[in-house]
Amino acid sequence: MSSKDRILARIRRAASGPADTEIPRDYLRVHGARTPAERADLLAAHLTEYRAKVHRTDEDGLPLLLARLLTGSRTVLAPPGLPPYWLSAADATRVHDRAASTPAELDAVDSVVTGCALAIAETGTIVLDGSPDQGRRRITLIPDHHICVVRVPEQVVDSVPEALERLDPTRPLTWISGPSATSDIELDRVEGVHGPRTLEIVLLDTDAQWGPCLPMSP
Amino acid sequence: MTAVHLGMPAFPASPAFPAFPDAAREAVRDDVLRANLRHATHTIRDKRARAVGELADWDRLRAAGKAVKDHTLAHLDRYLLMLEASVTAAGGTVHWAADADEANRIVTDLVLATGEREVVKVKSMATQEIGLNEALEAAGIAAYETDLAELIVQLGHDRPSHILVPAIHRNRAEIREIFTREMGSWGRPAPADLDDSPAALAEAARLHLREKFLRAKVAVSGANFMVAETGTMVVLESEGNGRMCLTLPETLISVVGIEKVVPTFRDLEVFLQTLPRSSTAERMNPYTTMWTGPGPSKGADGDGPSAFHLVLLDNGRTDTLADATGRQALRCIRCSACLNVCPVYERAGGHAYGSVYPGPIGAILSPQLRGTGSPIDATLPYASTLCGACYEVCPVAIDIPEVLLHLRERVAQGGPVTRRGIRVRLRPAHGHTAERAAMRAARRLLDHPGALRAGERLLARARRLAPRGLPGPGRAWTDTRALPAIPAESFRDWWARERGSTRERGTSPRGRGTPR
Numbered sequence: 001m002s003s004k005d006r007i008l009a010r011i012r013r014a015a016s017g018p019a020d021t022e023i024p025r026d027y028l029r030v031h032g033a034r035t036p037a038e039r040a041d042l043l044a045a046h047l048t049e050y051r052a053k054v055h056r057t058d059e060d061g062l063p064l065l066l067a068r069l070l071t072g073s074r075t076v077l078a079p080p081g082l083p084p085y086w087l088s089a090a091d092a093t094r095v096h097d098r099a100a101s102t103p104a105e106l107d108a109v110d111s112v113v114t115g116c117a118l119a120i121a122e123t124g125t126i127v128l129d130g131s132p133d134q135g136r137r138r139i140t141l142i143p144d145h146h147i148c149v150v151r152v153p154e155q156v157v158d159s160v161p162e163a164l165e166r167l168d169p170t171r172p173l174t175w176i177s178g179p180s181a182t183s184d185i186e187l188d189r190v191e192g193v194h195g196p197r198t199l200e201i202v203l204l205d206t207d208a209q210w211g212p213c214l215p216m217s218p
Numbered sequence: 219m220t221a222v223h224l225g226m227p228a229f230p231a232s233p234a235f236p237a238f239p240d241a242a243r244e245a246v247r248d249d250v251l252r253a254n255l256r257h258a259t260h261t262i263r264d265k266r267a268r269a270v271g272e273l274a275d276w277d278r279l280r281a282a283g284k285a286v287k288d289h290t291l292a293h294l295d296r297y298l299l300m301l302e303a304s305v306t307a308a309g310g311t312v313h314w315a316a317d318a319d320e321a322n323r324i325v326t327d328l329v330l331a332t333g334e335r336e337v338v339k340v341k342s343m344a345t346q347e348i349g350l351n352e353a354l355e356a357a358g359i360a361a362y363e364t365d366l367a368e369l370i371v372q373l374g375h376d377r378p379s380h381i382l383v384p385a386i387h388r389n390r391a392e393i394r395e396i397f398t399r400e401m402g403s404w405g406r407p408a409p410a411d412l413d414d415s416p417a418a419l420a421e422a423a424r425l426h427l428r429e430k431f432l433r434a435k436v437a438v439s440g441a442n443f444m445v446a447e448t449g450t451m452v453v454l455e456s457e458g459n460g461r462m463c464l465t466l467p468e469t470l471i472s473v474v475g476i477e478k479v480v481p482t483f484r485d486l487e488v489f490l491q492t493l494p495r496s497s498t499a500e501r502m503n504p505y506t507t508m509w510t511g512p513g514p515s516k517g518a519d520g521d522g523p524s525a526f527h528l529v530l531l532d533n534g535r536t537d538t539l540a541d542a543t544g545r546q547a548l549r550c551i552r553c554s555a556c557l558n559v560c561p562v563y564e565r566a567g568g569h570a571y572g573s574v575y576p577g578p579i580g581a582i583l584s585p586q587l588r589g590t591g592s593p594i595d596a597t598l599p600y601a602s603t604l605c606g607a608c609y610e611v612c613p614v615a616i617d618i619p620e621v622l623l624h625l626r627e628r629v630a631q632g633g634p635v636t637r638r639g640i641r642v643r644l645r646p647a648h649g650h651t652a653e654r655a656a657m658r659a660a661r662r663l664l665d666h667p668g669a670l671r672a673g674e675r676l677l678a679r680a681r682r683l684a685p686r687g688l689p690g691p692g693r694a695w696t697d698t699r700a701l702p703a704i705p706a707e708s709f710r711d712w713w714a715r716e717r718g719s720t721r722e723r724g725t726s727p728r729g730r731g732t733p734r
Contacts, residue, residue, distance in 0.1 A: 004314035007476070007532045010639040011295045014540035020292055023285040027278040027488070046501060103432040103466055123494075123502035136521040137465045137507075141458060160502075161487040169448040169483045170308070172522055175506035180458040183498070184367035184383055185390055185416040186254070187261050193366055193420050194427065195458025195505065 029161050031122055036153035039121045040203055043156055046124025050178025051191055052199040062149070062204060063089040066113060069147055069200055073110035077139050081132020082113060086149070097135040106142040112196075113147045114140055117173075118155050119201075120163045124178065126150060126201065127163060129171040137174055146196040148176075152203045235572035235594040238601045239698075242566035251387050251567050258386045259558040265499035266555060266611070272501070273491065283488045284615040287549035290480060291539060297446040297479050298530065304449025308511025310526040315473075317533050317638075318348035324529050325350060325438065325471055326357045332469050334359075334436045340455065340463040341365035342440030343552060344473045344531055346378065346574040347587070350438065361438065362404070362430050364459035366423050373400040379568030379576060381554035382497055387567055390414040401426050427459065437463035437523070441474045442551065443489060444528075447482050450510045451528070454493060454503045464507050470523040475531050477548040489551060492613035496553035534587035540636035543624040547583045549614040556608035556618060562601055571598065578608035582621040589637055590629050596647055599625035653691075674708035681706065 001009075034042065044054045057065045067089035070076055076092040087094060095109050115133035119126045126148050128134045140146050150156065157163050167173060180195030191197055235241075245251060270276050290297055302312040315321035325345075329337055337354065339345065339361050351361045351372075363372040370385040371378050374396045378384030385393070394414040401408040406426045412418060439460070443452040451472060453460050464470060480486065494503045512526040539545050557563045557577030568576030572594040573584040581602055585595040599622050608618040628635065630653070632646040646654070663670050677684075681704040687696035707715075 002314070003316040003320060003532075006316055006639065007314055007530070007536060008295045008298070010532070010536035010636075011298075011476075011539060013639070014536055014545075014636065015292055015294060021285050021288045023289055024278065024281050027275040027282055028273075031273060031275070050500075050504070107428070107432060120502075125502045130521055137461070138521070141461050141465060160490050161484075164484060164487050164490075169445065169450045169508065170510050172510075173506075173508040174461065175502070175508075177500070177502040177504050179504065180456070181504050182366045182420055182457045184365075184370070184385060185393060185419055187258055187383070187386075188416040190416045190420040193424055193457035193459065194364075194431070194462055 028159075030158040032158075034121070034158060036156070036207070039156050039158060040152045043119055043121040043124060043150075044201075044203060046121065047178065047201050050124055050181075052124075052178050052201050054201050054203065056203045056205065058205045062086055062202070065202060066090055066147065069202075070111055070113075073145065075109050075111070077106070077109045077112040077135075077143060079114055079133055079135025079139065081134075082115065083133070087113065097139050099136075103138065103142060106138060109143045111145040111147065112139050112143045113149070115149050115151075116155060118157055118163055118166055119150045120157055120160060122159045125163075126176050127167065128174045128176070129167065130173075131171075137172055140174065140176075141195055144192070144196050145198045145200070146179075147200045147202060149202045149204050151206050153207055235592065237593040238566075238570055238572070238597040241570035241572060241594075242562075242601070245567045245570045246565050248567075250389065252565060254387055254389055255564055255567055258380075258383065259560075259564050262382075262499055263555075263558040263611075266496060266558070269495040269499045269501065273495070276492075279488055279492050280613055280615055283492055283551075283613055284549060286480060286485050286488060287477075287614055288546075291477065291545060291548055294476065294479070294539065297481055298476055300446040300481075301444055301449060301479050302530075304445075304447065305511060305526075305528050306449075308449045310449065310511045310528055313527060313529045315529055315531050315533070321348050321473060321529055321531050321533065322350055322353035325473060326353055326359065328469070328471055328527055329354065329359050329436055330357065332436050334469075336360050336362070336430075336434065337436045337438050337471075338362050338364050338430055338434040338463050338467065339368075339437070340439045340453065340460040341368050341384070342438065342473060343381065343574055344440045344475050345438060348473070348531065348533060350473065362427075362434075364427050364430070364463060365455075366420060366457060366459075369423055369427065370396060373397065373404065377569055378574065380557060381552055381576070381579075382557075384568075387569070390416060390419065393419055397422055405429055427462075431459075431462040431466055434463075434467045436469045436471070437467040439463055439470065439472045441472050441478055442493065443486060444474060444479045445481075445483050445486065446479050448510055450483060450508050452486065453507045454490075454505075455507075456498065456504045458505055461505055461507055464509065465522055467523055469525045469527070470512075471527045471529065473529045473531055475533075476535050477550075493551050493553055496551075496555040496611065496613040534589075536639060537589075537636045538583075538586040540641075541586065541624075544582065544586050544621050546616050547579065547586055547621060549616055550579050550583065551614060552579075553613055555611040555613065559607040559611050561603060561605060561607075566601070571601065573598075578602060578618045578622075579616070582616075582618055582625060585625055585629075589635070590625070590644070590647075596629050599623075599629060656692075671708070671710060674710070677704050678706055678708060 047054050070090045070092045073092045075095050077095045079097045116126045117129040179191045179199040181191050182193045183189050305312050313324045354361045367385040380386040391414050397408040406429050408422045441451045442454050494500050556579050560578050563577040571580045573580050575583045581598045585598050590596045602622050604619045629647050632644040635644050
């Protein structure tokens with residue numbers, strides 16, 4: 001008898017317990033009603049609370065903003081599907097995301113710029129799914145500086161249930177809520193143990209009637 | 219109703235894992251440990267209360283989480299087979315391990331087959347439970363823990379003491395000492411001028427471990443959840459060491475308890491809301507990684523490992539499942555909220571529990587996974603004041619006090635249990651013989667009112683001679699409790715004198731003053 005058969009037989013003998021339970025799904029889909037602007041504000045507030053740096057701009061302002069955020073970076077890693085104009089004003093040497101790149105090569109890169117699959121306002125989370133504008137999982141892991149661009153409003157959802165509905169489980173998914181952190185030493189929070197120490201989120205306004213560069217809410 | 223003995227059984231301590239009361243007695247004398255624990259547990263519990271308070275539907279999420287787990291456990295065979303099919307379809311390989319030895323053998327063989335002699339590990343309670351690091355070491359394979367706290371524990375030749383923050387019993391000065399002394403013999407040494415600020419210590423760990431991440435070819439992980447319908451594995455973490463292990467190596471081996479499966483991808487919407495808030499008291503932990511098989515193109519594009527092995531671990535879980543009351547412990551999602559509210563954990567610390575699972579959940583999980591045969595496992599169900607705080611905070615509503623009482627009854631009275639899939643009858647614990655004899659004598663006395671009255675009057679007259687503790691086996695009781703003072707007059711005599719006579723005089727008993 002294989003271990004698989006043995007384990008399954010034990011389960012079948014053991015599980016003759018109480019009748020099946022109905023799973024109540026009466027919990028909330030969303031915690032509160034928000035306009036798209038309020039949703040973006042909440043995302044920014046929660047990301048800031050976890051010590052990510054949040055910036056806002058529109059399509060026209062994006063290349064200059066990215067160029068400013070990349071000041072001091074000699075090299076910048078870009079996934080293959082990143083819109084070329086995003087980095088058009090940046091001085092940093094562009095490094096391509098190649099399968100052949102070794103982890104040690106990636107370790108020498110200063111910054112990485114990606115898009116995202118979506119962002120969750122209630123938890124202050126961005127989700128990457130390996131699409132062409134986000135690249136392989138490791139490029140947002142090894143360099144010490146990650147800039148992630150979120151298209152607002154269409155990429156921002158309110159809640160975790162709304163996010164899971166829109167994600168494809170067969171893709172490799174990385175959920176990021178603030179930069180790498182540890183509280184293992186006397187519960188003092190320290191940013192940047194293994195992942196990027198600096199996480200910058202750019203909220204990119206794509207809705208023309210919404211207007212560019214809304215001021216940050218307090 | 220079943221009879222329950224609330225006393226602490228008197229078991230001899232074994233040198234390896236002393237009985238809980240002996241280990242706890244040592245721990246509560248350690249002032250540094252108690253101060254560290256008090257600071258940690260109170261900080262996390264206050265933060266957790268705020269994080270949970272943000273969600274108006276917390277009780278409904280808790281009920282849903284409980285129901286998802288109960289449903290899964292009731293159909294565990296079906297969901298494990300579904301999971302195996304999904305993982306296999308996504309290009310992974312599934313292995314089944316009935317016990318710790320088999321799991322260790324499978325992992326060791328898989329590592330040896332790669333030709334590597336080093337693995338990096340992301341914190342995994344299942345691999346600690348089975349002693350994987352020791353098994354790998356015996357086969358000449360070095361396993362490096364990469365979670366900062368696990369690194370502190372490993373370098374300190376220590377044992378973890380908390381589910382979430384395993385090195386919570388160490389303060390910064392101790393950690394600096396460990397890093398300075400030990401890092402050099404494992405790899406990159408600590409900087410010569412290392413100070414004991416958390417930032418400097420974290421930086422030393424970053425440099426030390428990055429060397430290992432960048433060259434590691436094999437990683438071993440656990441998982442928080444496995445999705446049956448899609449074959450998706452889920453790991454929640456904070457530091458990025460998890461992402462390093464799950465992304466960079468060529469071969470990934472995940473050792474996961476069979477109870478970690480959930481039916482659908484949608485079910486994650488419950489646990490991704492309740493686990494981080496219960497655990498680290500955050501709205502969301504910094505990193506969550508989900509992967510399905512070795513990647514969309516089987517790793518050919520270099521995104522993630524090219525080989526993925528899932529080792530499904532039983533190791534006492536099906537025996538736990540066979541216990542209708544105790545099986546609820548398998549709902550546990552390892553958040554550690556119950557540790558942080560437990561008055562016993564706060565004083566005794568995690569080591570006293572003699573298990574990778576400390577605190578209230580450990581007190582019910584370990585004796586079920588391992589059986590109640592050893593001194594430590596027989597005393598764990600008594601490592602509680604039954605205050606119920608653990609049940610209140612549990613995000614999957616495990617009624618820990620109920621299971622504690624159930625296990626106490628089993629230890630004291632024996633009864634049917636399942637061990638390695640076979641139903642056996644457990645004998646009553648030896649330490650309880652005297653207690654049972656005392657109960658029998660008490661029953662006889664209570665059945666004979668005349669004898670009881672005579673005994674009570676005799677006791678009252680001899681009350682000045684009463685000792686402060688009991689002799690013989692009764693000492694186990696009075697070592698931790700004061701023996702109640704014997705009153706000058708028994709209640710029955712008082713009642714006969716006061717109330718018995720008032721009724722005869724025809725006045726209302728309510729009109730009288732309170733008894734002296």
